[in-house]
Amino acid sequence: MKYSEFLKLIPDSKIDICRAAFLEHKDKIQIKKEAVVIKNLEKIFDATLKIGVSKGFQAMTMRDLSAGSGLSMGALYSYFSSKDEILSVYLGQGRKIVKQVLEAFLVKENDPVAKLETVIQIHLFLTEKMHQWFYFSYMEAKNLNPEEMEKSIQSELYTEKLVSDILIEGYKKNIFKDGDHVLGASVIKAMLQDWYLKRGKYARRKIGVDHYAQFIMAFVSAFYLV
Amino acid sequence: MKYSEFLKLIPDSKIDICRAAFLEHKDKIQIKKEAVVIKNLEKIFDATLKIGVSKGFQAMTMRDLSAGSGLSMGALYSYFSSKDEILSVYLGQGRKIVKQVLEAFLVKENDPVAKLETVIQIHLFLTEKMHQWFYFSYMEAKNLNPEEMEKSIQSELYTEKLVSDILIEGYKKNIFKDGDHVLGASVIKAMLQDWYLKRGKYARRKIGVDHYAQFIMAFVSAFYLV
DNA sequence: GTCTATACACAGATAGAC
DNA sequence: GTCTATCTGTGTATAGAC
Numbered sequence: 001m002k003y004s005e006f007l008k009l010i011p012d013s014k015i016d017i018c019r020a021a022f023l024e025h026k027d028k029i030q031i032k033k034e035a036v037v038i039k040n041l042e043k044i045f046d047a048t049l050k051i052g053v054s055k056g057f058q059a060m061t062m063r064d065l066s067a068g069s070g071l072s073m074g075a076l077y078s079y080f081s082s083k084d085e086i087l088s089v090y091l092g093q094g095r096k097i098v099k100q101v102l103e104a105f106l107v108k109e110n111d112p113v114a115k116l117e118t119v120i121q122i123h124l125f126l127t128e129k130m131h132q133w134f135y136f137s138y139m140e141a142k143n144l145n146p147e148e149m150e151k152s153i154q155s156e157l158y159t160e161k162l163v164s165d166i167l168i169e170g171y172k173k174n175i176f177k178d179g180d181h182v183l184g185a186s187v188i189k190a191m192l193q194d195w196y197l198k199r200g201k202y203a204r205r206k207i208g209v210d211h212y213a214q215f216i217m218a219f220v221s222a223f224y225l226v
Numbered sequence: 227m228k229y230s231e232f233l234k235l236i237p238d239s240k241i242d243i244c245r246a247a248f249l250e251h252k253d254k255i256q257i258k259k260e261a262v263v264i265k266n267l268e269k270i271f272d273a274t275l276k277i278g279v280s281k282g283f284q285a286m287t288m289r290d291l292s293a294g295s296g297l298s299m300g301a302l303y304s305y306f307s308s309k310d311e312i313l314s315v316y317l318g319q320g321r322k323i324v325k326q327v328l329e330a331f332l333v334k335e336n337d338p339v340a341k342l343e344t345v346i347q348i349h350l351f352l353t354e355k356m357h358q359w360f361y362f363s364y365m366e367a368k369n370l371n372p373e374e375m376e377k378s379i380q381s382e383l384y385t386e387k388l389v390s391d392i393l394i395e396g397y398k399k400n401i402f403k404d405g406d407h408v409l410g411a412s413v414i415k416a417m418l419q420d421w422y423l424k425r426g427k428y429a430r431r432k433i434g435v436d437h438y439a440q441f442i443m444a445f446v447s448a449f450y451l452v
Numbered sequence: 453g454t455c456t457a458t459a460c461a462c463a464g465a466t467a468g469a470c
Numbered sequence: 471g472t473c474t475a476t477c478t479g480t481g482t483a484t485a486g487a488c
Contacts, residue, residue, distance in 0.1 A: 031471060040471095056369060058284040062464060072473050077465065139365065143282060183433065183441055190420035191413045198412070207409065215409055222449040257453065266453095288482060298455050303483065 001118075003209050006125040010101060013130055017093040018042045025089060030078040037079070043069040044079060045090055049132050057087055057140045087140060088148045094133050095155045101126055102162065112170030116220065119162055120192065121213045127196040128209040134196040160185045167224065176224040184224070191216050227344075229435050232351040236327060239356055243319040244268045251315060256304040263305070269295040270305060271316055275358050283313055283366045313366060314374045320359050321381045327352055328388065338396030342446065345388055346418065347439045353422040354435040360422040386411045393450065402450040410450070417442050 018041040022034060031037050047068030051060045062083060066073050080086045105122045109115045127134045141152040164185035170176030195202065195212055202212065244267040248260060257263050273294030277286045288309060292299050306312045331348045335341045353360045367378040390411035396402030421428065421438055428438065 056284060075472050187417045190416050194416035219449050223445050301454050
């Protein structure tokens with residue numbers, strides 16, 4: 001699959017995140033009109049992402065966020081009771097989207113090689129589409145409260161397990177070589193993450209996501225295909 | 227080479243960093259006695275690393291640092307004129323050590339395969355020994371001023387170039403396959419960085435640095451050896 | 453060389469007008 | 471539902487005693 005095809009198959013993640021955040025936090029949000037909330041959550045999350053990526057979430061002040069989102073300080077606090085809550089909600093909703101999309105594409109495949117290619121491609125395509133969110137999520141995870149931090153780690157391990165399960169299945173079917181499949185999944189994950197962690201570098205070198213996906217698949221295949 | 231042998235071959239990086247920081251910033255530091263400065267720089271850098279890794283440099287206050295280092299606020303400001311200066315100096319000195327050690331080991335090798343193994347091992351061993359410093363450096367690089375940020379990026383690209391040069395040399399000698407060696411070096415670097423970025427994960431799984439180095443070398447060899 | 457005490461700015465958060 | 475004005479705590483940095 002190409003990235004351009006992937007884009008046509010999935011809905012707009014930005015609005016999904018806002019709607020899901022509204023539904024899940026209805027009781028905590030003081031404003032009641034859905035349309036108003038979603039419109040403003042989008043402004044808040046957009047500004048959080050933009051400022052957070054450029055200077056870090058800790059360094060972003062509520063005044064920065066107020067200026068960036070176009071809402072007053074008072075208005076911000078009628079949507080979230082604290083600065084940290086914005087981070088927790090935003091990261092939590094993003095994680096859900098990632099899980100949903102990965103599973104939706106993986107369930108279509110049966111062959112381990114196709115599954116491996118799919119998980120590599122879809123992970124890269126997702127991080128391409130939501131690259132700022134992923135970067136932000138990675139960099140700010142350590143500033144979460146213990147409970148949310150745990151969820152973040154579990155989310156990481158979940159995608160890693162998707163990969164290791166595929167490697168193990170392929171080994172059992174005599175398509176992949178034997179080896180430490182958990183460690184293998186770990187380094188594959190590292191290569192996938194590099195795509196959004198070093199996005200500027202790859203952009204400067206004019207390397208696109210389709211090319212990167214193909215390269216990673218070749219690299220991994222050389223080691224795993226019998 | 228094993229990590230245990232590596233440790234015997236290199237001097238104590240902690241004291242090196244402090245001494246180099248003193249020599250290079252003699253004029254900016256108000257205190258003049260070398261022994262006093264080095265002793266206190268060690269306290270300051272140790273505390274910066276410990277607190278910075280756990281809560282991030284931005285979130286670390288000068289009061290935290292004062293408590294953690296055992297020096298008063300006033301004393302801290304007789305060594306550094308601002309909080310940011312501590313970060314710049316500390317990261318800058320660490321980068322020098324990394325460069326020196328990598329070059330010292332690489333110069334001993336001639337064969338591309340041996341060179342590739344050396345750069346993988348020594349990079350991993352260095353990041354094992356200074357793992358907190360590397361993690362800190364990676365996470366805080368984006369908070370540096372533009373000038374220091376540029377140095378940080380250049381340092382990254384420098385180690386990447388060490389790898390790509392080896393791949394290219396090996397290709398010319400018909401030992402390695404052809405391909406995009408810059409992209410190859412990039413993903414190898416990603417795998418090397420994962421070692422210090424996810425240190426907790428590997429520790430929990432009881433994977434040691436020698437085993438990780440051997441695995442990465444096998445992974446890379448499968449793709450590159452003709 | 454190191455300390456304590458403090459200046460001053462700015463952060464997160466809230467009250468109450470509109 | 472959104473705003474402005476403001477409270478209160480805490481941040482970096484410094485002055486001056488010891």
